[in-house]
Amino acid sequence: MRYALVVGASGITGSNLAEKLISEGWTTYGLARNPNTEISNLLPVAADLLNAESLQKGLADVNPTHVYITSWMRKETEAENIRVNSLMVRNLLAALSPKKVVRHVALVTGLKHYLGPFEAYAKAGTLPETPLREEHPRLDIENFYYAQEDEVYSAAERDGFTWSIHRPHTVIGKAIGNAMNMGTTLAVYASICKETGRPFQFPGSSAQWNGLSDVTDARILAEQLIWASTTEVAQNQAFNITNGEVFRWKWLWFKLAEWFQIDAAGFDGTIRPLEAEIAGDEQLWRGMAKKYQLKEPELNRLASAWHTDLDLGRPIEVMTDMSKSRKLGFTAYQDTRDSFFDLFQKLRAEQLIP
Structure with a gap:
């Protein structure tokens, strides 16, 4: 059996992913401070990612094989973005660590990986060549996406799970x-x-x-998240994800x-x-x-x-290159x-x- 934990199941990415997982027969939990109750058969988990005790309590009876992190918080400065968003990932994976059940963790970030964070977004001097490719090196600038990735890498080394990073362009889908x-x-x-x-x-x-x-349709992002988390050749890699046009x-x-x-x-x-x-x-x-x-x-x-x-x-x-996914077998188009x-x-x- 596959048990999914969708972190941020009330957002655009998380809600579409939860619906897709459920439609494919996964037992699916949705974690949020105020859990989504609109999706049929989504099992709500109420927890605060910034509170380790809250996470331990909320996840006490949840044993996910696959974890999908689609949540983040925006703060006033990039330094605070880094502190808060890395802490959320660290707390979550630390709470799950003793269970020894997680097989894969997927993290959703975005094109600010290439273009810079809010404070320095798409500013001259830091702009990469387009189309954007996954192998482009990190910018020499603080970026909370990098901090989130590093938390996943560290926990994967500690706990032995595989991982994938997903970098959508602007995500199109419904969320209030x-x-x-x-x-x-x-x-x-x-x-x-x-x-x-x-x-x-x-x-x-x-x-x-x-x-x-x-742009990236939330539905095609959901497809890639599931594909990467269940496909051996896609393990331990970062992927761009757009509609493919x-x-x-x-x-x-x-x-x-x-x-x-x-x-x-x-x-x-x-x-x-x-x-x-x-x-x-x-x-x-x-x-x-x-x-x-x-x-x-x-x-x-x-x-x-x-x-x-x-x-x-x-x-x-700004457009992104999808060759890496295509070569490995992900051919969805929207x-x-x-x-x-x-x-x-x-x-x-x-x-x-x-």
Whole structure:
């Protein structure tokens, strides 16, 4: 039997992974401070990753063979990001260590591995050549992703489990209250534009508008996580993970607008941050929630404009190389338009957007 522990099962990555594992017959536990109770057959584990005693209590009767770490916390500085996020991984794996049942640990990080942390994100002097490849050396800069990896490596050496690291680009999928949520953020922005008649204005840079890009559907990330954790040739390696295609925002932006039946405005030579664009729309959204009987009236619970601005404002085109996975047998592919359209349809069906 395979027993999965999904850490962060209420987020975009964790919830999609939990659903996939359950559909494939895994006994699946979801660990969070406030466990996800919306997924059928997901066994909730309430625990605080920063509290060793809480973890020991919550995991007392849980014996996972496979652990998937999809959770992180954002702090004010990178030094604090490193302290807190490495502690979360260290505490978790220390709590599981005496059980001697864990066979594999998968850690989800992202492209900040290559582009730098929030404080130095995509700044000149640190930018790697694209497409980004797994063998690119670590940047000579503090980065909480590196600290998380090192905790996994250390525990693997101590406890004898195999590991995999997964580096998605922007993850597209549904989650409420998620700190990095471009798909839902753009859906909310498009809905506001439709309600007010404002143009759907591209908020980012010339490099992002004109350059090549890619994204990661949460469903394809889930597939790779399971593949790597159950495939011998994929053990003890790091993998990029995207949909497997590239696009330009100057093409996709109009496709998104067409779905919502609104007018799009492209890049006009100026970066126009989305965070500023929707900064005063909290009351408008509450009114829309009442008008259309939406389930979430708080705009900041759905939209994470700051992170969408971070991605779309980058000074370089960004796409990732998937050759390593392909050579080892992971050949899943996802049409990016469908990543967004499927999400929009789900948000509408669940009364999260009008």
